[in-house]
């Protein structure tokens with residue numbers, strides 16, 4: 001492949017460039033750029049790109065594909081300079097990281113890359129990223145920008161009740177045991193719990209890699225979410241609200257970003273700031289947690305009023321629960337906040353199941369404060385259709401139980417508010 005901008009600039013006008021220390025290393029990127037843009041792109045080194053873009057007028061280049069290898073991290077400042085100049089000239093930046101450390105990736109995203117697609121590129125990933133950045137009205141703001149990009153669908157909040165916000169988190173102790181189903185439906189039940197004076201509810205999906213709240217409610221994922229996660233500390237309440245998506249004008253959701261991001265892209269400080277932002281604007285905040293224990297699990301546990309853990313009546317759940325409880329105890333964390341939820345719990349007439357449940361609770365030394373029945377296929381179907389159970393299967397036994405639980409929580413909140421007032 002011929003390298004250099006001059007060669008590439010003929011005959012098609014250049015609309016984009018790859019920028020890297022060694023373009024030959026990124027064979028798949030070259031292939032994809034050719035597929036997407038034909039001849040209308042060039043390839044530049046980091047310093048070349050900085051100087052070239054610096055001399056351009058705005059609007060002369062759509063985007064750069066900034067390919068950064070682990071080896072480039074030693075001189076990340078040079079790469080940062082490229083992003084800075086691109087932003088100055090309103091040129092979108094698609095970051096293509098290969099073997100970058102999380103800290104390096106975070107830093108480059110913080111500087112204002114518009115999107116990132118890890119290398120080696122997955123089929124169609126570059127095409128999607130190009131389409132996305134071309135749609136964006138402006139580059140994403142960095143922490144020092146005053147303005148935030150316009151976002152659609154401002155979330156609605158109910159009237160603020162008088163008390164302090166209630167904060168709940170939901171985590172599964174074994175994958176697929178219904179944590180997100182509980183978080184989503186509890187949020188929706190609470191948002192509808194009082195016709196006259198409904199509490200305002202915000203649901204935050206922190207299952208950054210496998211978050212399915214957006215799927216279960218059929219919501220778009222805001223791009224600004226990734227930016228916000230990088231830089232929550234400097235975000236104000238208005239900026240936070242712009243990242244939210246409304247569901248039927250009654251529930252506000254902070255979804256996960258469109259791409260998979262490392263769980264440690266946020267740390268305890270970011271999580272605290274995010275929950276604070278939500279608690280400043282909403283009566284009830286519900287956090288859907290990732291299934292793995294991360295450095296900020298403790299932060300959430302310390303911050304919430306109640307931490308719901310879902311499990312089922314099987315050995316996998318029992319062993320995970322045992323380890324979880326042991327770890328919490330060893331760290332001196334507030335075990336009393338844990339609310340154990342047994343999902344797909346045995347029915348009234350299942351005496352054998354009841355007996356096993358009792359034994360499991362005894363061996364863990366816990367009480368299953370909530371038992372959720374199996375709701376059958378309609379539960380999965382509601383999720384697939386992007387509808388909460390109250391809308392899709394009102395009479396479903398699982399819905400009834402989640403309604404009961406939410407009703408109890410709301411009454412307790414109101415009682416507490418009155419007692420304080």
Ligand SMILES: Nc1ncnc2c1ncn2[C@@H]1O[C@H](COP(=O)(O)OP(=O)(O)OP(=O)(O)O)[C@@H](O)[C@H]1O
Nearest residue numbers: 172175176177178179180181373374375376379380
């Ligand atoms: N009580 C139930 N009755 C019937 N189906 C259920 C029930 N609870 C959960 N499901 C179904 O099980 C699947 C997994 O549920 P969900 O996504 O809520 O679990 P999770 O614990 O959040 O999983 P993940 O580990 O992926 O985060 C979904 O298809 C959901 O519809």
Ligand SMILES: [Mg+2]
Nearest residue numbers: 179180207212
């Ligand atoms: Mg989940």
